[in-house]
Amino acid sequence: MKRIEALRAVVDATSDLPVIATCAATSRELASIEDRDNHLYLLDAMGLAVSVGTGLAQAIEGSAVLRAVVIEGDGSLLMNPGAALTAGYLRPENLVIVLLDNGVYASTASIPTHAQQLDLGRIAEAVDLKVLQVQNTEELALALRQTLSENGPWFIHARTEPGNEPGIELLLIDPVVHGDRFRRWLSQRLHA
Amino acid sequence: MSASTTQDRHREVLRAIIxxxxxxVAYVPSAxxxxxIDGALEAQANGDLALVYPVSREEEAMGLVGAYPFAGKFGVIIMQDNGFGNALTALTTFAAAYHLPLLIVANTRGGLGEYNSMIHSISEPVPELLRSANIPVFRVDRRNPPEDWGATVKEAGNHAKMTFRPVTVLMEFYDHKDGKAKA
Structure with a gap:
């Protein structure tokens, strides 16, 4: 499965949930599918998506917003693997991490990552995240359905092909304006 | 009298955080x-603080606590100043860039009373590093009475909310009158 195909599956399942996307090509491809108000693109902040998602999961707990969804890459997670440990330690039941694992730093010339030899799903299991392994968009859609109806914290380990979708535009947006768009979307739903 | 002064500073800072x-409240350890930190954990157990938890590195804390304001919430990070080296990218490109208020309460290292021979290499430039990144820095030391430490922490938290940005309080614990005060 291509990353953009995986992202389409996430978009289809998360129209009314906050989605935090890791930086660079992943955020750009997500925005190219649909640039929705429930998307928070991390425009830089390397390795921070799981931390932000875990913090957001804490912050929305008990509200009308039932899940915080994180789209992370293997290279980004490997830049801050302690984030997975903390997610496992805090165990937010409303956290869904979707790891798009292509084994390379796709945004930086497809240099190989540790994930070519290490199984990040096994690492997630070791820190008490609930791991679902998926290989294609059908399995990813099913996994998302399960994680949105059963308590986590979830870690969907999705294997994707290396490479970026061609012709995707840069995200030339102001982070303050973008963050405020996300905050406004979220605040309207927290007490709905 | 002087032996209790450090304890008084700890108590006032904790009281201000509560x-x-x-x-x-996310924390990274420091002696x-x-x-x-122990007082914050005790406050959590007593119901006086909502959630107190460890993180593996300071940058994690910037992401976790930085996310709170999206949901109208607010958090505090307790750490030591050498950790700003770990945190700087997350602090600047996330919390500062997205205008996310949070309070960082950090003890200083590398100054008077320090026992580590190289930690000053990161700790000394921290205030300038932060200020050059437009992160406000407020400082307290042995010359400030304990209640001023607490007042500074409290108002720094309010300042973070008021100005929609991360704000830091650097606390220098060295005290020549208190042999138990740790760098």
Whole structure:
């Protein structure tokens, strides 16, 4: 499965949930599918998506917003693997991490990552995240359905092909304006 | 008298953190602020603080606590200043860039009373590093009475909320009158 195909599956399942996307090509491809108000693109902040998602999961707990969804890459997670440990330690039941694992730093010339030899799903299991392994968009859609109806914290380990979708535009947006768009979307739903 | 002064500073800082009623407190350990962290954990157990938890590195804390304001919430980070080296990218490109208020309460290292021969290499430039990144820095030391430490922490938290940005308080615990004060 291509990353953009995986992202389409996430978009289809998360129209009314906050989605935090890791930086660079992943955020750009997500925005190219649909640039929705429930998307928070991390425009830089390397390795921070799981931390932000875990913090957001804490912050929305008990509200009308039932899940915080994180789209992370293997290279980004490997830049801050302690984030997975903390997610496992805090165990937010409303956290869904979707790891798009292509084994390379796709945004930086497809240099190989540790994930070519290490199984990040096994690492997630070791820190008490609930791991679902998926290989294609059908399995990813099913996994998302399960994680949105059963308590986590979830870690969907999705294997994707290396490479970026061609012709995707840069995200030339102001982070303050973008963050405020996300905050406004979220605040309207927290007490709905 | 002087032996209790450090304890008084710890107590006032903890009281100020509790007074801010944060929705979460993330911490990275340091011996000199261990009583503040232990006190925060005790406050959580007593129901006086909502959530107090460890993180593996300071940059994690910037992401976790930085996310709170998206949901209208607010958090505090307790750490030591050498950790700003770990945190700087997350602090600047996330919390500062997205205008996310949070309070960082950090003890200083590398100054008077320091036992580590190289930690000053990161700790000394921290205030300038932060200020050059437009992160406000407020400082307290042995010359400030304990209640001023607490007042500074409390108002720094309010300042973060008021100005929609991360704000830091650097606390220098060295005290020549208190042999138990740790760098």
């Amino acid at each position: 007074g801010l009623a944060p929705d979460g 000199s602020i261990a009583p503040i």
